[in-house]
Amino acid sequence: MSENWYQRSTWNDDAHLDFYKNYKLASKEVQEKSLIIQAHLLSENLDETVLKAAESLLLLWIANHFDREKAKDVYQLTIKVCKKMGDIDRANQFESYLKSLKRR
Numbered sequence: 001m002s003e004n005w006y007q008r009s010t011w012n013d014d015a016h017l018d019f020y021k022n023y024k025l026a027s028k029e030v031q032e033k034s035l036i037i038q039a040h041l042l043s044e045n046l047d048e049t050v051l052k053a054a055e056s057l058l059l060l061w062i063a064n065h066f067d068r069e070k071a072k073d074v075y076q077l078t079i080k081v082c083k084k085m086g087d088i089d090r091a092n093q094f095e096s097y098l099k100s101l102k103r104r
Contacts, residue, residue: 006034009041011050032065036074043081051085071101 005022008015019038023031035057042054058078062071075098082091 006038007041008038011042011053032061035061035065040077043077048085051081055081072098
């Protein structure tokens with residue numbers, strides 16, 4: 001397993017397949033870390049398909065690895081990605097999730 005399988009700045013079908021192949025083989029801790037790091041790198045892209053991939057990785061983290069202490073950063077990154085894609089409604093939805101985290 002390559003060390004940089006979750007540190008790609010670009011995304012295509014091969015990158016997608018390689019990421020998930022390695023993700024399935026990784027420990028739970030590496031899986032969690034890989035989703036956030038890879039999504040962060042992809043969030044710097046302007047291509048909508050790549051941004052959707054970043055959002056998908058973040059949603060997978062929320063579904064499978066949710067950690068209240070890290071959720072703030074993940075929600076903020078999701079908001080950034082949604083805004084870059086022009087999905088303001090979705091960004092607003094995550095803004096409300098972020099606010100509810102801060103209230104507790």
